[in-house]
Amino acid sequence: xxxxxxxxxxxxxxxxxxxxxxxxxxxxxxxxxxxxxxxxxxxxxxxxxxxxxxxxxxxxxxxxxxxxxxxxxxxxxxxxxxxxxxxxxxxxxxxxxxxxxxxxxxxxxxxxxxxxxxxxxxxxxxxxxxxxxxxxxxxxxxxxxxxxxxxxxxxxxxxxxxxxxxxxxxxxxxxxxxxxxxxxxxxxxxxxxxxxxxxxxxxxxxxxxxxxxxxxxxxxxxxxxxxxxxxxxxxxxxxxxxxxxxxxxxxxxxxxxxxxxxxxxxxxxxxxxxxxxxxxxxxxxxxxxxxxxxxxxxxxxxxxxxxxxxxxxxxxxxxxxxxxx
Ligand code: NAP
Numbered sequence: 449x450x451x452x453x454x455x456x457x458x459x460x461x462x463x464x465x466x467x468x469x470x471x472x473x474x475x476x477x478x479x480x481x482x483x484x485x486x487x488x489x490x491x492x493x494x495x496x497x498x499x500x501x502x503x504x505x506x507x508x509x510x511x512x513x514x515x516x517x518x519x520x521x522x523x524x525x526x527x528x529x530x531x532x533x534x535x536x537x538x539x540x541x542x543x544x545x546x547x548x549x550x551x552x553x554x555x556x557x558x559x560x561x562x563x564x565x566x567x568x569x570x571x572x573x574x575x576x577x578x579x580x581x582x583x584x585x586x587x588x589x590x591x592x593x594x595x596x597x598x599x600x601x602x603x604x605x606x607x608x609x610x611x612x613x614x615x616x617x618x619x620x621x622x623x624x625x626x627x628x629x630x631x632x633x634x635x636x637x638x639x640x641x642x643x644x645x646x647x648x649x650x651x652x653x654x655x656x657x658x659x660x661x662x663x664x665x666x667x668x669x670x671x672x673x674x675x676x677x678x679x680x681x682x683x684x685x686x687x688x689x690x691x692x693x694x695x696x697x698x699x700x701x702x703x704x705x706x707x708x709x710x711x712x713x714x715x716x717x718x719x720x721x722x723x724x725x726x727x728x729x730x731x732x733x734x735x736x737x738x739x740x741x742x743x744x745x746x747x748x749x750x751x752x753x754x755x756x757x758x759x760x761x762x763x764x765x766x767x768x769x770x771x772x773x
Contacts, residue, residue: 459479459480459501459502459753459756459757460479460480460481460482460499460500460501460502461475461479461480461481461482461500461501461502461503461504461753462481462482462484462492462500462502462503462504462519463475463482463483463484463503463504463505464485464503464504464505464506464509464511464515465484465485465505465506465508465509466483466485467504467506467528467746467749468528468742468743468745468746469746470743470746470747471504471528471746471747471749471750474746474747474750475504475749475750475753478750478753478754479502479753479757481504482496482500497518497519497520498520498521499521500519500521500522501521501522501523501524502522502523502524502525502526502753502756502757503515503519503522503524503525503526504525504526504527504528504749504750504753505525505526505527505528505535506527506528506529507527507528507529507530507531507532507533507534507549508529508534509534510527510534510535511525511527511534511535511536511540512534512535512536513536513538513539515536516536516539516540516543516545517539522543522545523544523545523546523756524545524546524547524548524753524756524762525540525545525546525547525548526548526749526750526752526753526756526762527547527548527549527550527749528549528550528745528746528749529549529550529736529745530549530551530554530558530609530610530658530736531549531658531659531686532547532549532658532766533658533659533660533686533688535547535766537766537768541768546756546762546765547762547766548752548756548762548763548764548765548766549764549766550744550745550748550749550752550764551609551764552609552764553741553744553745553748554610554735554736554741554744554745555609555610555612555613556613556741557735557736557737557738557740557741558610558613558684558735558736559610559613559614559616559617560617561684561710561731561734561735562610562614562654562656562682562684562710562735563614563617565682565684565708565709565729565731566597566652566654566680566682566708567597568708568729569680569682569706569707569708569727569728569729570594570595570596570597570652570680570706571594571595571597572591572592572594572706572726572727573729574726574729575591575726575727576591576594579591595678595680597621597652598621598622598623599621599622599623600621600623600651600652601623601624601626601649601650601651601652602614602615602618602623602624602625602626602650602651602654603625603626603627603628603640603646603647603649603650603652603653603654604625604626604627604628604637604653604654604656605627605628605629605643605646605653605654605655605656605666605667605685605689606627606628606629606655606656606657606658606685607627607629607633607635607637607656608629608656608657610656610684610685611627611629611654611656611657612635614654614656615627615635615637624638625638626638626639626640626646626649626650627639627640627646628640628641628642628643629657643666643667643671644670644671644674645674647671647672647674647675647676647679648674648675648676650675650679651678651679651680652679652680652682653667653671653675653679653680653681653682654681654682654683654684655667655681655682655683655684655685655686655689655690656684656685657685657686657689658685658686659685659686659687659688659689660686660688663685663686663688663689664688664689665688665689665690665691665694666690667683667689667690667691667694667695668691668694669691669694669697669698672694672695672698672703673698673703675703675704676703676704677702677703677704677705678705679704679705680704680705680706680707680708681695681704681706681707681708682707682708682709683707683708683709683710683711683712684710684711684735685711686711687709687711687712687713687714687715688713690709690713692712692713692714692719695707696719696721696722699721699722699725699727699728700721705727706725706727706728706729707727707728707729708728708729708730708731709722709728709730709731710731710732710733710734710735711733712730712733715732715733716732716733718730748763748764751763
């Protein structure tokens with residue numbers, strides 16, 4: 449949508465963190481942009497702060513209530529990433545500040561990775577790869593048997609944009625799908641109001657909801673117990689959704705079979721108790737990290753601000769609360 453040689457859209461943007469080469473260039477071309485990390489937040493004068501009407505940020509960097517309070521003319525926040533748990537949504541809403549994220553354009557890549565983790569965990573691809581590289585195939589022969597994926601039961605926590613893309617892929621694996629969330633959706637997948645009941649039913653339980661206080665430690669010791677010794681947990685949502693101490697205890701005691709995690713509590717990095725396990729697959733929060741998807745996300749950060757500057761509204765505003773469609 450953005451044409452780089454069109455006239456600047458106007459408005460002063462405070463860019464809180466680098467986003468990527470495309471967005472950084474387009475923001476500088478399209479707006480009067482202040483780069484907070486170059487000027488140093490503390491070096492901005494009161495009149496600089498008073499002139500800022502828009503903020504661009506990332507889900508990792510966020511935009512807190514103190515930041516919002518320091519910007520009296522702020523009207524819009526455009527954030528890179530699908531999550532918005534690091535943005536003070538309530539503080540923004542109280543002042544009528546529009547907030548946008550970059551959903552949808554990353555659904556396929558995050559869903560692809562959820563399936564990659566699911567298959568890698570069940571079939572122990574990482575461990576099998578290490579087995580071959582260490583010469584054990586030659587010395588010891590075949591690798592121990594693993595777990596079948598196709599035809600099993602898939603439970604999804606959060607049948608949102610990404611959760612629905614994960615569910616669609618289950619068709620190719622002849623899986624039955626059920627889901628848990630705040631509200632049932634108009635879909636043929638079974639809705640399970642009790643997360644523990646979903647875990648007890650599922651062979652694979654995939655976390656596809658966002659973080660924040662509402663979902664904090666939804667996957668508890670009880671949920672893991674219900675998933676059971678044959679069950680596999682996958683998390684591509686947020687680390688905070690899983691009680692990580694309970695997860696490590698469940699893995700130690702063999703209460704679940706294993707897990708694949710793109711997101712963890714306390715990331716970046718992973719505790720030794722997870723890193724040393726062969727029945728755990730770990731990736732560095734890179735669900736959307738493909739060249740194609742990252743370019744689309746960067747473009748959308750800028751498009752949201754351009755649309756806001758011209759029409760007073762965002763293209764992909766953050767919508768809070770249960771959605772039924
Ligand atoms: P979305 O469309 O808003 O879907 C979120 C889903 O979570 C909704 O179906 C919602 O159900 C459910 N949910 C919300 N609160 C819940 C609760 N308390 N209990 C159970 N379910 C709840 O968001 P999305 O675009 O699919 O993204 C989902 C999350 O994925 C993001 O927030 C982000 O944290 C994560 N993500 C991770 C990566 C990665 O690289 N690993 C990349 C992108 C996004 P209701 O509508 O019924 O409330």
